[in-house]
Amino acid sequence: MSIEKKAMQRIEKEFKDMTSKDSLYSIGRDSNNLFKWNAMIQGPEVTPYAGGMFSIDIKFPKNYPFTAPKFTFKTQIYHPNINSEGSICLNILKDKWSPPLTVEKVLLSMTSLLADPNPDDPLVGEIGELFKSNNIKSESSRMD
Numbered sequence: 001m002s003i004e005k006k007a008m009q010r011i012e013k014e015f016k017d018m019t020s021k022d023s024l025y026s027i028g029r030d031s032n033n034l035f036k037w038n039a040m041i042q043g044p045e046v047t048p049y050a051g052g053m054f055s056i057d058i059k060f061p062k063n064y065p066f067t068a069p070k071f072t073f074k075t076q077i078y079h080p081n082i083n084s085e086g087s088i089c090l091n092i093l094k095d096k097w098s099p100p101l102t103v104e105k106v107l108l109s110m111t112s113l114l115a116d117p118n119p120d121d122p123l124v125g126e127i128g129e130l131f132k133s134n135n136i137k138s139e140s141s142r143m144d
Contacts, residue, residue, distance in 0.1 A: 003062065003063050003066075004062045004063075007035075007060065007061070007062055007063060007064040007065070008034055008035075010064060010065055011034055011035065011060055011064060012034065014102050014103050014104070015027065015029060015037070017102075017104070018103065018104055023104060024041075024042075024104075024107070024108070024111070025039050025040065025041055025104065025107045026039065026040040027039050027040075027103075034060075035059060035060040035061075035062070035064075036057070036058070036059055036060075037057075037058040037060075037103070038055060038056070038057055038058070038074075039055075039056045039058060039103070039107055040053055040054065040055055040056075041053075041054050041056065041107055041110060041111055041114075042054075042111075043114060044111055044112075044114050044115040047114060047115050049077070049114045049115075052075075052077075053075070054073060054075040054077060054114075055073070055074040055075045056071055056072065056073055056074065056075075056086075056107070056110070057070075057071070057072045057074055057086075058070070058071055058072075058103060059072075065099040065100075065101070066099055067097070068092070068093050068094070068097035068101075068106075069093075069103065069106075070093075071088055071090075071093060071106060071110070072085075072086040072087065072088075073086035073087075073088065074086060078127065079113075079114070079117055079124075079127065080117050080118070080119045080122035080123065080124055080127040080128035080130075080131050081113055081117055081118055081121070081122060081123050081124075082123060082124075083123045083124050084124075087123060088110065088113075088123070089118075089121060089122070089123035090106075090109060090110065090113060092105075092106060092109055093106065117131060119131035119132045120132070
């Protein structure tokens with residue numbers, strides 16, 4: 001079986017898993033291309049993003065899950081780890097990716113990133129500096 005065929009089977013299984021249970025995320029896919037999805041995530045409660053809905057495009061490589069999918073925020077967001085093109089600075093999408101990770105686990109990590117930005121490793125330096133200079137943290141991390 002080809003690598004692309006194995007990727008298609010894995011992608012199909014993840015899609016079924018996310019649509020057949022109570023997932024925290026709304027997921028859809030391109031009817032013409034199994035390798036393109038769209039997800040909607042909610043802004044975490046008690047954060048500046050609470051009440052927001054964020055659209056994310058997901059593009060799977062032909063050798064998924066051995067290579068991470070590309071996640072891109074389509075909804076504009078002011079965040080030190082997400083730039084204006086929607087690129088995301090998240091280690092599991094780069095050097096910490098491993099095949100057991102799933103789209104749902106990555107979306108959960110993105111939700112956590114919204115709740116707890118990492119201004120010490122910013123994708124947008126100015127926003128990271130603003131977060132640090134104003135000691136901005138999410139409300140949830142202040143409750144500790």
